[in-house]
Amino acid sequence: MEPELAIGLPAVGAVITALLHPRPRAALVAGAVLGAAGIAAVLLAAPGLVSDQLGVSLSLSAMSRALLLAAAASLALIVAFPPPRADRSLLLTWGLAGIAGMAAIAAAPNLDDVILLTLAIALLHAAMGGRRPLAARLRAPALAVALLGAGLVFARLDGSQILARFAAIGLVAGLAAALGTLPYIHEFDPEELTATSPIAWIAFLGPILALAVITRAHELIPTAGAIFAAMLIGLGLLNVLWGGLASWLTEKGTSAWHYSFMADWGLALCAFGVLLVDGQAAAVLLLYGIVLSRLPLYLWSRQSMRESIQTDRPINLLAAAMLAGAAPFAGFAARLFLLRGATQLYWPLALVIGIGLLLWLPPSLRLGRSLGAPRGRQALGVGIALALSVAIGLYPQPILSLAGL
Incomplete structure (x- = not known):
């Protein structure tokens, strides 16, 4: 099945669920059906099969498919068994939007598109509102995009091994800023809604983004692969x-939970x-x-x-x-x-x-x-x-x- 469906169906589901929000039961049914169809498209997509029906070469790797299925299972678990006082249709709306964005990042043909998609998702996430000022919500994603872009520029320059090392530094630093790990810890408000808080980056969008950056980094800077890996471990x-x-x-x-996510990410980066x-x-x-x-x-x-x-x-x-x-x-x-x-x-x-x-x-x-x-x-x-x-x-x-x- 085509990767375009893995992106489009959850996105349509998010829009319809948002439109039907005044009718929660209808919103949940519509979102669940379209979300399930999108995940079926992920599951049935052949790993590595390239599709260009939209004029862009899209493909999903086997590891990306596995992580998208994990995100979908997590969303289903949270919506089916919601936290107290949670709005289930709102959880489903933003969850489906997140899965659509993750599928787009996973299927993107190169790091340029991954960075642009990350910026677009950051702008949409900041536009959701929240307790933090807009500048605070955009600060970490904007820094991540800038650092990833700098790493990409160094990787594209023809030159010495030093440039490849600078590229590795930029890519690792950009990934850390996107995830909210040290040394770029996201500002965290314990009273903020989860959908608008940095937890959405560190625990939901983060795994797919990290996989996309790391796999494409190895392709971009093969001569600095060992240095890049050592930086991840450090x-x-x-x-x-x-x-x-x-x-x-x-x-x-709440801060203890936030730091525990960082510790888990530390192990994942080492891995x-x-x-x-x-x-x-x-x-x-x-x-x-x-x-x-x-x-x-x-x-x-x-x-x-x-x-x-x-x-x-x-x-x-x-x-x-x-x-x-x-x-x-x-x-x-x-x-x-x-x-x-x-x-x-x-x-x-x-x-x-x-x-x-x-x-x-x-x-x-x-x-x-x-x-x-x-x-x-x-x-x-x-x-x-x-x-x-x-x-x-x-x-x-x-x-x-x-x-x-």
């Missing part, structure tokens, strides 16, 4: 250590920097964990954090174990792949990563307690998220095969 280790410590020591629960099959497998599983586990749990915990409710029930301990990457959850399999790949690459790297992983336990227990005592639909949603993580942790190969690994 940036990743910095975020693992900083995110883990900050999530543990910060006083605010992308390990240019072995095990490293790429770890990256896929870690990104699945961000989108399909950490993001839904964060949304479900927001109300209990507002009410300062913390509990130590079994479901909270299970959620903490999942967030910490304990067996048998998906994070454990991801960490095994990462440590094995790092050992093959350079064993002291595995030692440093292993030490960083020890920082996960205290903040994960804290985040698990912040979930409160979920009831009704929310409890069912948490149970499904836990079950999905266990299934992926015990049998990761179907996901890895879907990603072409």
